[in-house]
Each structure stands twice: as C-alpha cells, then as structure tokens.
Amino acid sequence: MHVAAMLVSTGGGGQIGEIARTFGVDWTHLVAQMISFCIVCVLLQRFAYKPVLKILEERRSQIAQGKANAEQIKAELARTEERRKEMLDQANVQANKLIEEARVAAALVQERETQKAIAAAAEVMVKAREASAQERTRMLTELKSEFGRLLVETTAKVTGKILTPEDQQRLAEETAGQLTT
Numbered sequence: 214m215h216v217a218a219m220l221v222s223t224g225g226g227g228q229i230g231e232i233a234r235t236f237g238v239d240w241t242h243l244v245a246q247m248i249s250f251c252i253v254c255v256l257l258q259r260f261a262y263k264p265v266l267k268i269l270e271e272r273r274s275q276i277a278q279g280k281a282n283a284e285q286i287k288a289e290l291a292r293t294e295e296r297r298k299e300m301l302d303q304a305n306v307q308a309n310k311l312i313e314e315a316r317v318a319a320a321l322v323q324e325r326e327t328q329k330a331i332a333a334a335a336e337v338m339v340k341a342r343e344a345s346a347q348e349r350t351r352m353l354t355e356l357k358s359e360f361g362r363l364l365v366e367t368t369a370k371v372t373g374k375i376l377t378p379e380d381q382q383r384l385a386e387e388t389a390g391q392l393t394t
Contacts, residue, residue, distance in 0.1 A: 361385030 233240070365381045 357385070357389045361388050364388050 361381075361384065365384055368384065369375060
C-alpha cells in the first residue's frame with residue numbers, strides 16, 4: 214500500500230505513471246480493490262478454507278481408520294480361518310481316533326463272540342459226548358441184560374432144566390464179565 218500511496222502522491226510521474234495512465238489505472242479504486250481482495254482472502258481463509266481443510270483432514274482420518282479397521286478385520290479373519298482349520302484338523306484327528314477305537318472295540322467284540330461261540334460249540338461237543346457215552350452205557354447195559362436173558366433161555370432149553378433166579382443171576386454176571394474184557 215505504500216507503493217500506491219507514493220504513486221498517488223507523486224502525481225503519477227515517471228514511467229510507471231505513464232503506463233498506469235495508458236492502461237487507465239485509477240489508483241484509489243486499485244487500492245480499494247486490493248483492500249477488498251485482502252478482506253475477502255482473510256474471510257475465505259477463516260470461514261471457508263479452514264473448515265474445508267478440517268473436513269478433509271477428518272475425511273483422511275476416517276479413511277485411515279477405515280483402512281486400519283479393514284486390516285484389523287482381515288487379520289482377525291485370517292486368525293479365525295486358522296482356528297477353523299485347526300479345529301477341523303483336531304476334529305479329523307478325533308474322528309480318526311474314534312474310528313480306530315471303534316475298529317479295535319469291534320475286533321475285541323468279534324474275538325469275544327468268537328470265543329463264546331467256540332466255548333459254546335465245545336460245550337455242545339462235551340454234552341454230545343457225554344450223552345453218547347451215557348447212551349452207549351445204557352445200550353451196553355441193555356445188551357448185557359438182553360444177552361444174559363437170552364443166554365439163560367438158551368441154557369435152559371439146551372439143558373432142559375429150569376434155572377433158579379440165583380443161577381440166572383450168576384450166568385448173567387459171568388457173561389457180562391466176559392463181555393467187558
């Protein structure tokens with residue numbers, strides 16, 4: 214502003230004054246416009262640029278926070294995925310372990326049932342042998358008794374004599390003794 218005041222006070226002398234007159238510069242209007250421009254700049258700086266810059270800074274901050282949150286969510290998602298994989302691996306290991314245990318248990322049950330079946334078959338065989346032995350003994354006893362009776366009848370017919378019960382008993386015992394040996 215000092216330059217303008219000097220130009221006005223000198224009366225527009227010199228080369229600058231001539232150029233100003235050629236272009237039609239009105240120094241009072243020019244100074245007023247410069248003051249108005251400075252006031253507008255100060256007002257814009259205070260009421261427009263600062264709020265806009267503040268909003269832009271807040272926006273940058275929100276974007277940065279959004280990026281940080283996105284990175285944090287991405288990291289959390291990766292950890293969750295890792296935990297899910299670990300849990301699946303553990304579940305697979307446990308499932309395989311349970312399957313193996315079930316196979317072992319099934320093999321044990323099968324072995325027990327096989328042993329029970331073998332024992333039952335052996336018991337049936339023992340009972341069958343016992344029954345067979347008892348039947349053989351019974352048949353031998355019947356055979357001896359029948360043989361003794363036939364022997365007594367035959368002896369009675371051959372000798373023509375009627376044998377007493379004591380004779381019949383003695384002959385049956387002798388015959389049974391000879392059959393046993």
